[in-house]
Amino acid sequence: MILNGEGEKMAIIQNGNQFHLQTKNTSYILGIYQDKYPVHFYWGERLEPDISLEYQAESVSVDRASCFARQLVEGKWVFEPDLKKEFSAVGKGDYRIPTVHARYADGSTVSDLSYEGFRITEGKKELEGLPSLYVFEGDRAQTLELFLKDPDTGLKAALSYTVLEDYDVITRSIRYVNDGPSDPQSASMSGEGGSDIHLLSAMSMTVDLPAAPMQYIQFPGDWARERSVECCDVKHGIASVSSSRGYSSHCNNPFLILKEPSTTEKQGQAYGLALVYSGNFAIQIEKAPVGTIRVAAGLDSFDLDWTLKPGESFQTPETVLAYSAQGMNRLSQIYHRVYRDRLMDQRYLHASRPIVINKYEGTGSDFTEQQLIDIIRVGGEVGAEMFVLDSGWYGRYGNGNSCGDWYVNEEKLPHGLKYLAEEAKACGMQMGLWFEPEMMTVKSDLYREHPDWCLHVKGRESAPIYGRVVLDLSRPEVCEYIIGSVGRQIEEVGLTYIKWDCNRYFTETADQMQAHKYMLGFYHVLKTLTTKYPGVLFEGCSGGGGRFDAGMLRYMPQTWTSDMTKPEERLCIQHGTSYGYPVVSMASHIGQIEVGKNARNPYLEFSALVAMGGNFGLEMDLSLLSETEKAQVKGYVETYKRLRHIICQGDFYRLESPFDGPYTTWEYVSRDRSEAVLL
Ligand code: GLA
Helix, strand or coil: CCECCCCEHHHHEEEEEEEEEEEECEEEEEEEEEEEEEEEEEEEECCCCCCCHHHHHHHCCCCCHHHHHCEEECCEEEECCCCEEECCCCCCCCCCCEEEEEEEECCCCCCCEEEEEEEEEEECCCCCCCCCCCCCCCCCEEEEEEEEEECCCCCEEEEEEEHHHHHHHHEEEEEECCCCCCCCCHHHHCCCCCCEEEEEEEEEEEEECCCCCCCEEEECCCCCCCCEEEEEEEEEEEEEECCCCCCCHHHHHHHHEEEECCCCCECCCEEEEEEECCEEEEEEECCCCCCCEEEEEEEECCCEEEEEECCCCCEECEEEEEEEHHHHHHHHHEEEHHHHHHHHCCHHHCCCCCEEEEEEHHHCCCCCCCHHHHHHHHHHHCCCCCCCCCCCCEEECCCHHHHCCCCCCCCCCHHHHHHHHEEEEEECCCCEEEECEEEEEEEHHHHHHCHHHHEEEECCCCEEECCCECCCCHHHHHHHHHHHHHHHHHHHHCCEEECCCCCCCCCCCCHHHEEEEEEHHHHHHHHHHHCCCCCCEEECCCEECCCCCCCHHHCCCEEEEECCHHHHHHHHHHHHHHCCHHHHHHHEEEEEEEEEEECCCCCCHHHHHHCCCEEEEEEHHHHHHHHHHHHHHHHHHHHHHHHHHHHHEEEEEECCCCCCCCCCEEECCCCCCEEEEEC
């Protein structure tokens, strides 16, 4: 065992030019090749701490032609295109997906960053401006930083690896710096650096895996059909899972599993890569001619051109890496645990999430005050804990046409929101409210006052979708407006829950930089609100589950999983979501299914069982229930209250999949293994 000076076991073991990153069950080993390039040796089951793998550095990893092109000068290889690299740039013969692609003042895009040194520190720093996993003092966590520089251009990269030993995960991210002199005079005198560097692609990580047949599992979807499970063979060329819609999106998810073809839920090797980011992303897989596999994850680089002035830096989002030698279910459990304990806010670690009654599927935006009072009263009778008023309470029109105008519509709600909150309190419930804060409709007062506050390109009209344009959160005054309008309602009404919706993708962004700057503004808004109002539970939503990712979970520990509440379809959506995200993060309600005056849910029991498989609630006009149905719903609520500590806090097992056959079986086992629930 390798110990530090105080006799404690270390998560990062440095041995000459080799760094061995060890979690409880895994090892990730890299080295510095010929004092110049960080190279990858191994990622898999835990190995002996003092093992040396440096001999692996020179194995052929790309193609034979590149291998023959190597040149040995005075005992050193000077042309090294085919190493298994931890970091790769453009223009030196590595033709695979680069970690960084930069353009310099002379128009050239050749970079050659070489190793300058390393640092190992205890713990982990949170990323500046971006969500990330956190650790506490006393956690067994260490961070390795590798410092690289291209002496010809001044581009620097600090590669950061944090080992969260007990959670079996390693996080990776990169900080790029333009290290050219900022003073133009000294730049011209010295003849070096001093100019802008344009990042055309700046990934959070790349890793090269050995040649072996592999598959990847992605989670493609659509509105009301989020996160299905698709298994694909890794083939020669590049496969890409990405979003350029402004959000992580319904269509692709920033989480991916790589596995051996024989790996199942219960056995075999599986690797996970998850981005803690909610905007445009890309996870790419490239199989080289000799069969080695490079995986890259980070910001989507389509149209990216981020200017780094001398002295400026650029922080990439974080990637969470995990490995399981016991199949995919174990891999999911690793993510579930670390997200619950070290991503979501600590306030929600052990607290029961409230059982919500949201009337949206029952009434849409069309309701009267009396209808809400009726729903609140029945909500109290059946044991719900949080009344949530969805869309339709705000602005001049009292419906989706008023997005942006976050004041109560007094025609619809003459006694105001506080009156509803008091009624809910009298019935044993707290009150929550729906917002769509990132949007404004073109009919809103806000649009009349600030038409330029939306994402737009000068001289070109911004196309409204559902009557909405997207507010430009890269502008500080827009962020302040959102913080103010949501905060005001929280304070005035005494809200303890916000459903934060977002119903359309970006269209007219000036460029990719604006899309990322939007995300930085967005995270600033979320951080400010969640810090200022610690008693409020935020639930994410985006036309259902269009922004279900680890970045959101940092601030909003649950997400409305999908607008689809038909139980047989919900099974697939929740099953697919569980690969990357914990059960407690999946808001899952018994829906009303039918719409209209005598609407019914014809599959009440089936809906209840599926909803109980996640973070349970009710999504209906309760006042339409018959006495028998009311008693049934009350029974489901009581059952869930008895079981939720196991379902939400326990380990989750996917025993049978709705994608494979007619049965779905889910099991939840308490962390101390003393209780279990089988659905
Ligand atoms: C989205 C959400 C729904 C509901 C509506 C309101 O579609 O997913 O749950 O809040 O918006 O317009």
